Each structure stands twice: as structure tokens, then as C-alpha cells.
Amino acid sequence: MRRDPEPLLNIKANAEAPADARPPGERDPYLTHLGERIRSLRATRGMSRKDLARGAGVSERYLANLETGTGNASVLLLRQVAGALDVPLPVVLAEVDGHADPAGQEGQGGHRAAEFSQLVQWLAQLPAGDLARVREAARHALSPSESRDARRRRIALIGLRGAGKSTLGRALAAAEDIPFIELNAAIEQEAGASLSEIHSLYGQAAYRRYEMRALERVLREHDTMVLATPGSLVSEPATFNLLLSRCYTVWVRTSPEEHMARVVAQGDMRPMEGNREAMTDLRRILQARTPLYSRADVSIDTSGQDADSSLRALRAQLPHAD
Known part of the structure; x- marks a missing residue:
């Protein structure tokens, strides 16, 4: 049987609604939080929505939907995968070079990815005060x-x-x-x-x-x-x-x-x-x-x-x- 190589990223191939599907018109709290986070990051950098859309190569309308919590459902599906793996979503999304070496063994990049994964999971569990202290200790x-x-x-x-x-x-x-x-x-x-x-x-x-x-x-x-x-x-x-x-x-x-x-x-x-x-x-x-x-x-x-x-x-x- 032929397998779909990307069943979780192909929304047309996977038409099932997320497990926590909500009534039409009701925004998902996670997407709302994600939109607020993107808006905050944009504000921190002093970028207008037009500037960010141009830099990201997306339409202003898409960015507006993302910032208002009406983003693509694939984000929720990916979050479900992270939840099933019992890891924070940043671990899944992190751009860390973790490819295996030609001999099939985990190389330096793989070790880096594993270390990053462990670090993010540990940081995600820290109270805000401890997180601030870790940041300052790392800076020094x-x-x-x-x-x-x-x-x-x-x-x-x-x-x-x-x-x-x-x-x-x-x-x-x-x-x-x-x-x-x-x-x-x-x-x-x-x-x-x-x-x-x-x-x-x-x-x-x-x-x-x-x-x-x-x-x-x-x-x-x-x-x-x-x-x-x-x-x-x-x-x-x-x-x-x-x-x-x-x-x-x-x-x-x-x-x-x-x-x-x-x-x-x-x-x-x-x-x-x-x-x-x-x-x-x-x-x-x-x-x-x-x-x-x-x-x-x-x-x-x-x-x-x-x-x-x-x-x-x-x-x-x-x-x-x-």
C-alpha cells in the first residue's frame, strides 16, 4: 500500500478535525496565544505588519489572520504531534542541524539537536523567576x-x-x-x-x-x-x-x-x-x-x-x- 509521505502536513489528505475541535467561529486559545506572541515579537522589533509580510513573503491578510488567532489548522495538528511526543512545540520546530552522518550514526549535529531538546524541555518547566536567573547566569x-x-x-x-x-x-x-x-x-x-x-x-x-x-x-x-x-x-x-x-x-x-x-x-x-x-x-x-x-x-x-x-x-x- 502506498503511504502518504507527509500525512500530518497535508491538510487535504488529512481532513480529520483536531481532537480539540471547537464550534465554528470560536477561536482556539493556542492559536490566539500564538498570534499574540507573533504580534509581540513584531512590536519588539518595531516592524509594521506590512514590513513583516514583505520580509516573510506572505500576504498582509495571512499575517493579520495569524495575529488574530485564525491561523492555519496545520499548526494545531503539529501541536498535537508534539503533545503525543510529550515535548514542547519549540523542540519540534527548532532549526537545529541534527542530521545523521553518512554511516548512519548520530553525528555532532545530532548531539546538538538532542542537547537542545533536553535544554528546552528543562527550561519550559522552570518558574519565571528561575528562568530569569538562568538567563543572567548564561549571559555572564x-x-x-x-x-x-x-x-x-x-x-x-x-x-x-x-x-x-x-x-x-x-x-x-x-x-x-x-x-x-x-x-x-x-x-x-x-x-x-x-x-x-x-x-x-x-x-x-x-x-x-x-x-x-x-x-x-x-x-x-x-x-x-x-x-x-x-x-x-x-x-x-x-x-x-x-x-x-x-x-x-x-x-x-x-x-x-x-x-x-x-x-x-x-x-x-x-x-x-x-x-x-x-x-x-x-x-x-x-x-x-x-x-x-x-x-x-x-x-x-x-x-x-x-x-x-x-x-x-x-x-x-x-x-x-x-
Whole structure:
């Protein structure tokens, strides 16, 4: 008898409804959660739905359905398979090279896949507090070693666009008589193209590679500096961990209303251009990134403050030599 090689992925060949089928029109909680997760990830990266759809090669309508919990039923079928295997779905979906070697024995890739599977299953069982401690322990263990004094000589400002990073950074660098670096400018120099050209011509993944290279370069070239970083840098774990390990980080924050007012004053509405729900999107981005921004060494709130007051508040937060 001929066997269907992909019975679980071919929805037409397998017309059975999922075991937990629901009445028509009622959304599955898992698909709803999945949609919220994708929307949160998109917000963390500061991408519009149009940008993500273009980068993924899917229609905006498909992406909208996915984000609202009306995604393809094959996701639920795959989840059922993971449940029958008694493993978290990320283990099934993980892109880990686990092919067997030509002799039919499990090679290095197979060991990597097995280790990854065990790690994900262990992490999935940890309480939130323990998970945060594991993350920080891994960051310290795997990040390049740097003395406390060396970190303190590099001040990195993080936060959403419009918080005042560039203005404060220039003022702080002038007051301390040290170099001021805009990482955006370093990224453009690294790529030989403007930020908009990088995104439109090469895509999000290429931008992240240039961002990491630019950060590595400025860290090599400057033992002392004030660095203003792009708002979305925190969404790339390797790049953000490098920044945290090599710089004294300050989260520059303000209210959503002031973020929006300052962005409009700069004439820059990315990624809200043409979006009538710009403030809603900005709040969503800020909410999604807050747990990441909160990993900074300290934070300052520039809401309702003039430049001089914000600079004084920033300098008061900086570490002093022992």
C-alpha cells in the first residue's frame, strides 16, 4: 500500500478535525496565544505588519489572520504531534542541524539537536523567576569578560526612539569630554548604505548582522565613549548581551505621548507612517520592549524635563570611580 509521505502536513489528505475541535467561529486559545506572541515579537522589533509580510513573503491578510488567532489548522495538528511526543512545540520546530552522518550514526549535529531538546524541555518547566536567573547566569558565563571599570568607561543609552538618547548622549559626552558615537551612523558606515536602504534592499536579517558588526567595531575602537543605540537593538539577544557585558547601560525613558511628540518633531514616523493607529502601535512596542529595556544598569525618566535637567539626572546615575 502506498503511504502518504507527509500525512500530518497535508491538510487535504488529512481532513480529520483536531481532537480539540471547537464550534465554528470560536477561536482556539493556542492559536490566539500564538498570534499574540507573533504580534509581540513584531512590536519588539518595531516592524509594521506590512514590513513583516514583505520580509516573510506572505500576504498582509495571512499575517493579520495569524495575529488574530485564525491561523492555519496545520499548526494545531503539529501541536498535537508534539503533545503525543510529550515535548514542547519549540523542540519540534527548532532549526537545529541534527542530521545523521553518512554511516548512519548520530553525528555532532545530532548531539546538538538532542542537547537542545533536553535544554528546552528543562527550561519550559522552570518558574519565571528561575528562568530569569538562568538567563543572567548564561549571559555572564558566555559574554566576553570585561572588568567593572572598563564597563563604566563606556556609557550606552538604550530606549525607544524619541526618548532623548542622542540629545542626552551628545550633552553627556561634551560634559565628560569623551567621544559620542551614534550606532546608527556606524551601521551605515559598516554597510555602505543608509538605514532605509539596508532594510529595503537587504532585509531585517542583514540589518541585524550589520548592527552586530558595527557594535563590535566601536567597542574595539573606543575604550571610553557615550554610545546612543537604536531602539530595537534590545530585540536581538546576542547583540544586546554584548552591549550589556561591555557597557554601563542606561535606559532613557519617557511617556508614550512625549515619545510620539518628539518623533513627529523629528519628521520621522517609522514604523508608524501611514498608520492611523500610530499611538496604539507605539504603546504596544514600548510594552513589548519594557522587559528588555529594564535589564539596563539604571534608568532615567525624561518626561516633562528640559535638556539640562535630564543631563543632571543622567550624570547623577553614573558610577563614580572607586
